[in-house]
Amino acid sequence: MSTETIFYIIIAGVISIALAVFMYGYKSKQKGSLRWVFGILRFITLFSILLLIINPKFKSETYTIEKPKLPVIIDNSASIGELGQKENVSQLLQKLKDNDKLNDKFDVSYYSFGSDFKENDSLSFEEKNTNISKALSSVNELFKNQTAPTILITDGNQTLGNDYEFSSATFKNQIYPVILGDSIKYTDLKIEQLNTNRYAFLKNQFPVEVILNYSGTNPVNSEFVVSQGASIAYRANVSFSENESSKTLNFTLPANSVGLQKYTAQILPLLDEKNKTNNSKQFAVEVIDQATNVLVVSKITHPDLGALKKAITTNEQRTVSFKKPSEAVTTLNDYQLVILYQPDRSFASVFTEIEKLNKNTWIISGLQTDWYFLNASQDNFIKEASNQSEDIQAELNSNYGTFAVEDIGFNNFPPLYTEFGSLTISVPNEVMLEQTVNGIANGNPLLATMEINGKRDAIWDGEGFWRWRARSFVETESFQGFDDFIGNLVQYLASNKRRSRLEVSSETFYYNNSPIKISAQYFDKNYVFDNRASLNITVKNSETEKQTVFPMLLRNNYYEVDLNSLPAGEYNFTVSAAKEAVSSSGNFTILDFNVEQQFLNADVAKLRRVAQKTNGNAYFATQSESLIKSLIENTNFQNIERSEQKVVPLIDWKYLLALIILALAAEWFIRKYNGLI
Incomplete structure (x- = not known):
């Protein structure tokens, strides 16, 4: 006072x-x-x-008196069951919950993880992937600036995410791993990894890379075989020893038939192998008889062109060629889509030939675009040239309905550069991305698509989107978001398929340890996206004839369903709209591969290194009493008196x-x- x-x-x-x-x-x-x-x-x-x-x-x-936190994070993946550790986990959790001294000293909370990290309510041990790194990062963020030693109950076998050993280096509290499984090394042969393209072209060869691993001390011989049905597509003899425990095989297989081609890769097991599940793996390749050929016409060299090529060719169905305007005129008919990058007067003959052949185009403008020429060369749009530059950003139009577009963080991407002036589109169009300056829309489209008499075109007004691809990787550690966005745009522009009121997007095959999602767009009679529709997908197993109906959920400007609950097999599906005689059918195959069945024992060495790096201690499940005693007697974990x-x-x-x-x-x-x- x-x-x-x-x-x-x-x-x-x-x-x-x-x-x-x-x-x-x-x-x-x-x-x-x-x-x-x-x-x-x-x-x-x-x-x-x-x-x-x-x-x-x-x-x-x-x-107030605040107890130290004690998060307990539990591996809920299928590998825990495969190693026979379910009972050990249950007994350990019961001991932690029943120990009064431990609960008096700590504020104990329980979490589980597989692909994702969540608060634990029940354990199923059916998660198809293990992401230990994400679980540790989530706990580190959740208990930031708090005393929170962490009990990590796991076998240490990670199938998804960053290496958790390096992630733990930034962990602020001690980690006490409880190791599920043993350290005994059994004799084992396994297919560590199999890499191949998702698509191949008819009458071509497609490459296959296989990494084989051996765990044991004695020299062994075996045979690696790739079969398709009853026929053998490839075979090779392989030998291993304690010093030569890994082999990489590179070979090619012929693509002789159109459609989905399924193969089984197998390394013949040894007589004393304990786990034979990891000796074989199914894979598939979709053979197509024609690629989507994209031509990029550019007079200049720019990083955007590299980003375009990388994004487009992520899908093996697409090829990209680069040509200067003078070289492109005679070959335009070989391509389904022509991308015109920053056109000027040297593009005059290209525009004339495009109009004659009625080719689909994607025009990308920037600071080196000759707008006087471009305004006179086509009738779709016009821009008031000013010879002054402007920095712009993008905002996704949530009402865009031509095809499904996911917001990949356009608002947070670096600015693009364009010429200052009003851009007016004079034909029916849909704006996908709108220009913003300092977060305020300036009324100009950044990316718009148009379709006139079956011919599809797009205008992208801004250069420098190679930075978008780089930023996308920084934020998500993957180029996939940006590449899928460009890929969907190219897929739409390169097609002359007549538009339907119900557009369904699906893959021909999925692996059952990856997301299995099918998306759809539904339009009213005026071809305006209808977000009030009720879409259902009926899925039928071709072998068992079992039929299941799933509702499709609205996601921004498209509907989506997750089918990861389905077992491996071949399926037919029909997407239909309630109260409307509109439907679309297709089929897909789910290939069986359980990565959680590939392990024989716990990764004891790595879990011990994690404990050592964070000043904790590692224990086996049978040493739970020692773990509890250590936590109770540790004087570093004391109550904190806080005053307010x-x-x-x-x-x-x-x-x-x-x-x-x-x-x-x-x-x-x-x-x-x-x-x-």
Whole structure:
């Protein structure tokens, strides 16, 4: 309380006393003790009212005891069951929950992880992937700036994400791994990794790379075989020893038939192998008889062109060729899509030939675009040239309905560079990305698509999108988001397929340890995306004839369904709209591959290194009592007393108001009792 406030309170006291004395000591009609009673009550009333007007503030301090946190994160993946560790996990969790000393000392919380990290409610041990790195990063963020030693219950075998050993280097608290499984090394042959293209072209050869691993001490011989149905497509003899425990095979297979071609790769097991599941792996290749050929016509060299090529050729069905305007004229008919990068007057013959052949185009403009030429060379759009540059950013139009577009973070991407001026599109179009300057839309499209009499075109007004691809990788550690965005745009522009009211997008095959998703777009009779529709997908197993219906959920401007609950097999599906005679059918195959079945034992060495790096200790599941005792006796984990100081104004003190009411009520009753009212 400040000196000034204390001075005001003293003055309030003096004034209250003076008024009380004046009213009941100087000219009062009451005699005797009543004068004192009324004087005191009036002083209390006046002084309390003046205190409320001054409203002094008081500091109050409260103390709380905070226990150290003890997050327990549990591996919920299928490998725990494969190693026979379910019972050990249940017993360990029960011991942690039943130990009173541990729960008195720590605030214990339980989480589980597989592909994702979540608060634990129940354990199924059916997760198809293990991401230990994500679990540790989530705990590190969740208990930031808190004392939180972490119990990590796992076999240490990770199938997804960054290497958790390096992620743990930034962990702020001790990690206590509880190792599920043993350290015994069994004799084992396995297919560590198999790499191949998703697509191949008819009558071509497609490459296959296989990495084979051996665990054991004695020299062994085996045979690697790739079969398609009953026929052998490839075979090779392989030998291993303790010093030569890994081999990489590179070979090619012929693509002789159109459609989905399924293969089984197998390394013949040894007689004493314990785990034979990891000796074989299924893979598939879709053989197509024609590629989508894309031509990029550019007079200049620019990083955007490299980003375009990388994004487009991520899908093996597409090829990209680069040519200068003078070279492109005679070969335009060999391509389904022509991308014109920053055209100027040297593109005159190219535009003439495109109009003659009615080719689909994608025009990308920038600071080196000749807008006077471009405005005169086509009738779809026009821009007021100013010869001044402008930095712009992008915002996704959520109502864009030509095809499904996912927001990959356009708002956060670096700015593009374009020529200042108003861009007007004079034909029917849909704007996918809108230009913004400092977060405010300027009314110009950045990317728009148009379709006239079966011919599809697009205008992209801005250069420098190679930075978008780089930023996408920085934020997601993958180029996939940006590459899929460009790929979907190219797929739409390169096709002359007549538009349907129900567009369904799916793959021909999936691996059952990866996301199995099918998306669809539904349009009304005016071909405007309808977000009020009710779409269902009926999936039928070709072998068992079992039929299942799933609802499709709305995601921005498309509908989507997750089919990861389906077992491996061949399926037919039909997407239909309720109350409308509109449907679309297709088929897909789910290939069986359970990466969680590939392990024979725990990764003991790595878990011990993680514990050592974070000043923790590693324990086996049978050493749970030692773990609990160590945590209880560790003096580094102590309760923390926290103080909280609050500044409370007197006007919030309800007792003072009650005192005023009580004083006034008492004076009134005394006056009434003595007949003074």
